[in-house]
Each structure stands twice: as structure tokens, then as C-alpha cells.
Amino acid sequence: MAPSVQPSSSPLRTSEGDEKYANVKWEELGFSLIPTDCMYVAKCRQGESFTEGKIVPYGDISISPCCPILNYGQGLFEGLKAYRTEDDRILIFRPHENAVRMQDGAERLCMAPPSVEFFVEAVKQTVLANKKWVPPPGKGALYIRPLLIGSGAILGVAPAPEYTFLIYASPVGDYHKASSGLNLKIDHKSHRAHSGGTGGVKSCTNYSPVVKSLVEAKSSGFSDVLFLDAATGRNIEEASACNIFIVKGNIVSTPPTSGTILPGITRKSISELARDIGYQVQERDVSVDELLEADEVFCTGTAVVVKAVETVTFHDKKVKYRTGEEALSKKLHSMLTSIQTGLVEDTKGWMVDI
Numbered sequence: 001m002a003p004s005v006q007p008s009s010s011p012l013r014t015s016e017g018d019e020k021y022a023n024v025k026w027e028e029l030g031f032s033l034i035p036t037d038c039m040y041v042a043k044c045r046q047g048e049s050f051t052e053g054k055i056v057p058y059g060d061i062s063i064s065p066c067c068p069i070l071n072y073g074q075g076l077f078e079g080l081k082a083y084r085t086e087d088d089r090i091l092i093f094r095p096h097e098n099a100v101r102m103q104d105g106a107e108r109l110c111m112a113p114p115s116v117e118f119f120v121e122a123v124k125q126t127v128l129a130n131k132k133w134v135p136p137p138g139k140g141a142l143y144i145r146p147l148l149i150g151s152g153a154i155l156g157v158a159p160a161p162e163y164t165f166l167i168y169a170s171p172v173g174d175y176h177k178a179s180s181g182l183n184l185k186i187d188h189k190s191h192r193a194h195s196g197g198t199g200g201v202k203s204c205t206n207y208s209p210v211v212k213s214l215v216e217a218k219s220s221g222f223s224d225v226l227f228l229d230a231a232t233g234r235n236i237e238e239a240s241a242c243n244i245f246i247v248k249g250n251i252v253s254t255p256p257t258s259g260t261i262l263p264g265i266t267r268k269s270i271s272e273l274a275r276d277i278g279y280q281v282q283e284r285d286v287s288v289d290e291l292l293e294a295d296e297v298f299c300t301g302t303a304v305v306v307k308a309v310e311t312v313t314f315h316d317k318k319v320k321y322r323t324g325e326e327a328l329s330k331k332l333h334s335m336l337t338s339i340q341t342g343l344v345e346d347t348k349g350w351m352v353d354i
């Protein structure tokens with residue numbers, strides 16, 4: 001069932017909020033939180049369904065110290081974006097896909113998920129209530145962050161008795177500031193995911209374990225870390241917050257979503273666009289050796305969009321790849337963002353116009 005709350009035509013505003021808005025430097029957006037006016041909150045008991053939610057002022061939430069999200073990490077998140085077009089429409093990129101992915105994750109973590117319809121309606125309401133925070137055309141996007149968390153108190157390890165579905169948003173620009181391309185370091189010591197774990201769903205618990213490796217890599221001047229499979233240590237998996245592709249000749253390859261790779265929505269969209277322009281796209285194990293021999297490497301994700309990789313470092317070997325105007329990633333980035341921002345017709349039915 002869809003949320004019972006109707007879209008708010010006039011978002012909650014405060015003079016503090018208006019001042020914050022006036023001070024946003026749209027040209028300089030990065031990927032840091034700029035709190036918007038409103039967020040969406042819905043709750044449901046275990047075994048029941050989400051039936052209603054509401055738009056409330058953005059702010060801190062009150063939660064039991066004994067809830068499973070805080071104690072055992074029972075939580076999922078999503079990330080999606082809304083764009084403002086030149087003719088001032090607001091388009092959301094593939095929200096149904098995020099809804100389905102949240103359902104898959106909820107099944108894995110024994111959580112009550114919102115229905116696809118409920119999820120999409122709630123996202124629309126969140127965007128409408130924060131409409132003014134969708135950046136001007138070409139200046140970035142409104143990043144939308146849905147959370148599903150086990151919020152009811154329970155001391156033992158078990159599903160939470162109550163779940164909270166919450167959506168907040170922030171205007172964002174580039175995730176990585178590096179203009180030429182990413183410098184990735186392969187982590188050959190720690191792993192992001194393992195067979196039978198939660199690497200294939202967007203569990204909150206997938207992210208903090210990568211931070212140590214990421215911090216170490218950044219302190220040595222790298223942009224991000226690339227993880228290898230835990231079973232053999234020979235195949236590439238994904239970076240800290242994005243999927244990876246390699247290009248060799250006319251073949252574009254990316255690791256398969258067989259449990260340890262996040263099924264990225266940008267990943268899926270980019271595979272389709274690459275096929276549309278004549279590339280063969282293969283979802284298969286990709287070895288480190290192949291990566292080091294590739295013509296080009298790029299990363300994809302909601303936050304990252306499509307980002308060329310300039311170098312990969314494995315132990316003391318550093319390989320440089322094609323970047324810039326000639327790179328396939330540049331072409332795919334342009335194809336994708338033209339659809340997202342309404343510059344070209346969306347023949348795929350990806351954009352939801354609100």
C-alpha cells in the first residue's frame with residue numbers, strides 16, 4: 001500500500017533553513033552532507049507492513065539503545081538521485097530498482113521491507129518536500145538516502161520487533177574530486193565480502209569494515225581501495241563504495257553479482273548502454289592479471305556515477321590506463337548523465353518525472 005501522507009506542497013521552512021539554502025555554493029558541491037528541510041519516517045511492527053509514513057523536519061532521531069541496528073547492525077541503506085532539468089522538471093533515476101534491492105536485502109537480514117510502491121511513493125514525497133534542494137541543472141543532484149533499520153528494542157540476537165524506514169536527502173556534486181581519474185590501490189590483505197555473507201545486499205555492515213583499508217590508502221595518496229575475492233585472492237571484486245569494469249578492445253567486463261558483489265543500479269545501466277553502442281559486456285570473474293593488462297578501467301555507482309581509473313597499484317607494480325576524451329568511460333558517463341538530466345530522451349523508461 002502507498003504511504004498515506006500526501007506530498008507536501010510547501011516544505012517546512014525555517015529562517016535558519018532559508019539562510020543555509022542561500023549560502024549553498026552550487027558550483028562547489030562535493031559529497032558532504034548539506035542537511036535539507038525535511039525527511040520521511042515510517043514505522044512498522046515485525047510481521048506487519050508499512051502502511052503510513054510522514055514528512056517531518058530533518059533532524060536527529062530518538063532510538064532505543066537496545067535496538068538491533070545499534071547492537072547488531074540490522075540495517076540496510078539505499079542511494080539514488082534526483083536531477084533538475086533545464087525546463088525545471090525533477091527526475092528520479094530508477095527508484096523501483098532501489099526498492100527491489102531493499103526488499104532483497106530485507107529478506108537476507110530478516111527485516112520487514114516497504115513494498116516497492118510504498119518505497120517509490122516515499123522517495124517522491126521526500127524529493128517534493130525538499131524540491132528547492134535539487135541543484136540547478138548541471139550542478140549536481142539531490143542524493144536520496146533511504147534507510148531501513150531494526151529500531152525496536154530486543155536484547156538477544158533476533159529480528160527487531162519494530163522497523164523504521166527513513167529517507168533523508170542532500171544536494172551533492174562529485175564523489176571524487178580527482179578530475180583526471182582515480183588512483184586505486186589493491187588491498188591484498190583484507191576483504192570486503194565473502195561467500196555466504198552480505199556482500200550482495202546493501203547492508204550497513206558492508207561499509208565500516210572497508211574504512212581501515214580506505215584510510216590507509218588515502219593516507220598514501222590513493223583515491224580508493226580495490227578489494228579481491230576472499231576465496232582465492234586472485235579476482236577483483238569492487239572498490240569501497242562502487243563497482244568496477246575493465247575494457248580490453250571491444251569487450252567490457254565486470255565481476256558477476258554472485259553474492260559478494262553489490263548489484264549496482266549504475267552498473268546495470270552502464271552495461272546496457274555499453275551494449276547499445278556495440279560493446280560486448282561480460283559479467284564474469286576478472287583476474288588481477290587481466291586488470292593489469294586492460295586498456296581502460298572505470299568505476300560505477302550512484303555516488304561515483306562513472307569515473308575513469310587512471311592507475312592501479314598492486315604491491316609495487318603501478319599500471320596506467322587510458323583516460324580523457326578517448327576513454328569509453330567518458331562516452332558512457334555522457335550517455336548516462338544526458339538521460340538522467342533530461343538532455344536526451346529517456347527511451348528506456350528509467351526516469352520518474354515528479
Ligand code: COI
Nearest residue numbers: 078079241301302303304
Ligand atoms: C552509493 O553510490 O549510493 C553508495 O552507496 C555509496 C555510498 C556508500 C557513499
